[in-house]
Amino acid sequence: MLFKEAISLRILELCNEYKYTPNKLAELSAIPPSTLRALLANQVENPSSTIIFKICKTLNISLKDFYNSKLFDMSKLEY
Numbered sequence: 001m002l003f004k005e006a007i008s009l010r011i012l013e014l015c016n017e018y019k020y021t022p023n024k025l026a027e028l029s030a031i032p033p034s035t036l037r038a039l040l041a042n043q044v045e046n047p048s049s050t051i052i053f054k055i056c057k058t059l060n061i062s063l064k065d066f067y068n069s070k071l072f073d074m075s076k077l078e079y
Contacts, residue, residue, distance in 0.1 A: 003079050006071040007047045008040050011055065013069070018059055029058040 015025055026036040031054055038044050039051065056066050 001071070001076055001078065002042070003077050004039075004042050004044060004047055006069075006077060007052070008042055010066065010069055010071050011036075011040060013071075014055070014059060014061075014066075025055065025058065029054040031055070 011022070011025070014020075015022055018025075020028070022036055022040055023033050025031075026033040029036075029051075031051055035044075035051065039047055052063065052066060056063055
């Protein structure tokens with residue numbers, strides 16, 4: 001799996017877990033909805049750490065919590 005795909009899937013997992021739509025998460029995180037949509041559609045080659053930080057801040061989770069997922073198993077990731 002590509003790293004950008006893992007990021008996208010993790011954001012969707014968190015949206016489901018916290019019962020937010022992607023648009024609501026974008027709004028609460030002060031991320032332009034078009035940016036989050038592009039990220040979720042795997043159109044962003046290098047997801048910004050600032051975007052991940054804003055999502056974590058909004059959900060009140062740590063960066064460690066964001067990346068603490070089987071999606072980020074290094075043996076299965078590509079770039």
